[in-house]
Amino acid sequence: GQNIDQPTEMTATEGAIVQINCTYQTSGFNGLFWYQQHAGEAPTFLSYNVLDGLEEKGRFSSFLSRSKGYSYLLLKELQMKDSASYLCAVSNSGNTPLVFGKGTRLSVIA
Amino acid sequence: DSGVTQTPKHLITATGQRVTLRCSPRSGDLSVYWYQQSLDQGLQFLIHYYNGEERAKGNILERFSAQQFPDLHSELNLSSLELGDSALYFCASSPHLRPGPNQPQHFGDGTRLSIL
Numbered sequence: 115g116q117n118i119d120q121p122t123e124m125t126a127t128e129g130a131i132v133q134i135n136c137t138y139q140t141s142g143f144n145g146l147f148w149y150q151q152h153a154g155e156a157p158t159f160l161s162y163n164v165l166d167g168l169e170e171k172g173r174f175s176s177f178l179s180r181s182k183g184y185s186y187l188l189l190k191e192l193q194m195k196d197s198a199s200y201l202c203a204v205s206n207s208g209n210t211p212l213v214f215g216k217g218t219r220l221s222v223i224a
Numbered sequence: 225d226s227g228v229t230q231t232p233k234h235l236i237t238a239t240g241q242r243v244t245l246r247c248s249p250r251s252g253d254l255s256v257y258w259y260q261q262s263l264d265q266g267l268q269f270l271i272h273y274y275n276g277e278e279r280a281k282g283n284i285l286e287r288f289s290a291q292q293f294p295d296l297h298s299e300l301n302l303s304s305l306e307l308g309d310s311a312l313y314f315c316a317s318s319p320h321l322r323p324g325p326n327q328p329q330h331f332g333d334g335t336r337l338s339i340l
Binding site: 144145147154155156157158159162164201205207211212213214215216217 | 257259265266267272282329332333336
């Protein structure tokens with residue numbers, strides 16, 4: 115089976131940097147996705163990692179270490195609109211759908 | 225706009241009833257996935273269809289069923305509804321069998337189902 119762990123909640127200050135961690139256990143790893151979900155809305159795709167290292171996309175970056183089963187999402191220059199849940203999801207070569215973690219609820223405060 | 229269309233946006237019904245949720249995937253996407261999200265819960269995978277065929281089943285109750293039609297739209301049927309079925313139901317689509325680089329799952333806006 116697969117197991118994905120993320121912190122339940124985090125709080126950070128506007129303008130700051132926050133790192134949201136995700137650890138996973140899976141067989142046949144085939145990529146890791148990060149999604150953002152505002153309350154009551156659809157998840158929206160943020161990033162994809164399949165090789166070790168850092169992928170940067172504007173204010174958001176995502177890191178992957180396959181040997182450690184670990185990823186993080188880094189959000190820079192936080193804005194109030196970044197308050198949302200951030201979902202880590204893993205793809206493996208066996209099952210076809212993504213398996214999602216429970217998500218980390220980020221609150222950005224002034 | 226993700227390109228995935230779900231109808232209806234809201235549905236209010238009573239226990240014991242049956243409802244059908246509809247999903248049109250993005251143009252060209254062959255995979256359709258259904259997820260359930262209860263209040264403050266994570267996304268629970270229900271079922272995956274690829275090009276008309278069922279490919280994977282998650283924690284889907286026997287009271288629930290789905291299908292994907294030749295035009296690739298999908299329907300999720302929920303019957304003998306219970307209070308605990310109240311949730312957001314999301315449909316997602318992707319181009320191929322598995323999500324991958326430049327081929328993530330894109331989600332519709334969901335159907336909010338309320339059982340009274």
